[in-house]
Amino acid sequence: MGMFMSFMGKGRPQPPPQLAGFLMRALYKQFAEKDIRSFEAFQIAVLDIFNTFNSALPGKHVDVPPQGHIEECFKEWKEAAKATKKKRIFINFMTQSVTVNKSDDYTVITGIVTPPVAMAAKRAGENVPQLKIIKAIPDVIFVPSATVLALITMKLSRRIIPKSLARP
Structure with missing residues (x-):
């Protein structure tokens, strides 16, 4: 789990930029393969990514961001015209909204x-x-x-x- 959080930029030490870029490209590729035309499809794609994280990683899991954050990201993502800008919006969303589930x-x-x-x-x-x-x-x-x-x-x-x- 620590390695994953390092990839996402939440832990120390930071991985090499090439490795973090590889992970983000792989995530975006999985995300971009889906036919996203509505907010529901966007939310399902985001939830699918988080489900993949939680099922693949042992130990601690990551929390899904609140629906309001997903809606904001969808609005930005939909307004973006270029694929590179959409990719940048998605990567920023993932790096900012991934948090580790904490036991109380x-x-x-x-x-x-x-x-x-x-x-x-x-x-x-x-x-x-x-x-x-x-x-x-x-x-x-x-x-x-x-x-x-x-x-x-x-x-x-x-x-x-x-x-x-x-x-x-």
Whole structure:
């Protein structure tokens, strides 16, 4: 991921200009091959590029720019008469709008704290007569399931509870 962000001009050290130019030419070639006549087609082409990034790169993913930025770029791109100017607009848009998706602190803390808590809860639950069935579930299944469930619950609660209520 770091190499990709270096190619996009967001990380240090910077790659050689030839390598960054090669990457941008390849992106623009993929983009220009599509028949783009409307904003919807333009947006689908941009989303396809970001989908390609996220499916090809392991680890961190890149965020898609807001629809307003895509609309602004489309207006500039459509007004440009020459193919070279369209290419320059596209390259500027890609270098300015690519941002790495950042995990918030709550996700990281939940991912670190949940497995030991799940193991402790399982051990405590094995001694409760009503929960004797918990012994039948292997730790290899119980701990990851509890972690994923905790992460999903945390993500949903972060979307439901406004940020102004979460932090005083």
